């Protein structure tokens with residue numbers, strides 16, 4: 001290459017088409033899309049894909065969605081929450097049908113990733129649909145030999161808004177190395193003995209593995225949620241370098 005030649009273009013991830021194999025209703029506002037990509041070289045838990053919709057007049061909209069399935073799964077699962085005035089999420093929830101093609105590219109992202117080789121303990125902290133990439137990590141952990149100690153702190157508006165609740169509760173019942181804590185911010189069932197309100201410093205101090213055990217943190221959810229929980233952890237003397245974050249959007253959720 002001479003000094004005047006342009007550097008090589010970055011290796012762009014190509015767009016491809018997946019077929020929708022199933023649409024699963026998770027809650028009143030959330031559905032999972034189970035996709036069969038034409039070609040898939042695999043992903044690491046925590047990565048996401050970009051979805052691209054193209055209107056008849058050529059207008060295109062792209063959004064990112066975390067992968068909820070484990071790398072061991074044959075099909076790719078995305079879990080999408082409705083943003084009422086949104087451009088893309090209402091289409092994915094209301095219009096997309098089994099058998100439809102869906103344009104996407106991925107996997108994308110290398111920072112917010114956990115694989116069994118990284119070991120534990122791991123503290124996963126989700127706000128709303130921020131559970132999605134953490135679910136990929138938990139599903140991958142489930143298929144890993146030996147119990148890697150894990151905590152999931154999951155903040156949802158109500159129990160009815162908890163995505164993957166049956167699967168999470170079942171894992172918590174059978175796996176002594178997995179602790180599951182729900183924080184219900186808006187509505188709690190009668191006789192609810194769990195946490196009421198947002199995730200706070202006391203809840204984190206009571207349930208996270210202690211700093212001496214060097215836990216790895218993965219926090220995902222609305223921007224304000226992620227920033228708040230991260231700064232509480234730093235206040236609690238956890239190593240900032242052990243805290244990885246993924247922000248889904250602008251809302252305070």
Ligand SMILES: Cc1cc2nc3c(=O)[nH]c(=O)nc-3n(C[C@H](O)[C@H](O)[C@H](O)COP(=O)(O)OP(=O)(O)OC[C@H]3O[C@@H](n4cnc5c(N)ncnc54)[C@H](O)[C@@H]3O)c2cc1C
Nearest residue numbers: 063064065066079080081083086087088089132248249251
């Ligand atoms: C790395 C990454 C991974 C993501 N993974 C997921 C996922 O697994 N599941 C999922 O449901 N979403 C996920 N998101 C969010 C997703 O990309 C879209 O932003 C979301 O679906 C809204 O898109 P929309 O076109 O429906 O709304 P838009 O048309 O983009 O926005 C409409 C209105 O809603 C507000 N808004 C935009 N995004 C959000 C949001 N996330 N929460 C609340 N308000 C918002 C906008 O400010 C605007 O006022 C992820 C985002 C990123 C960056």
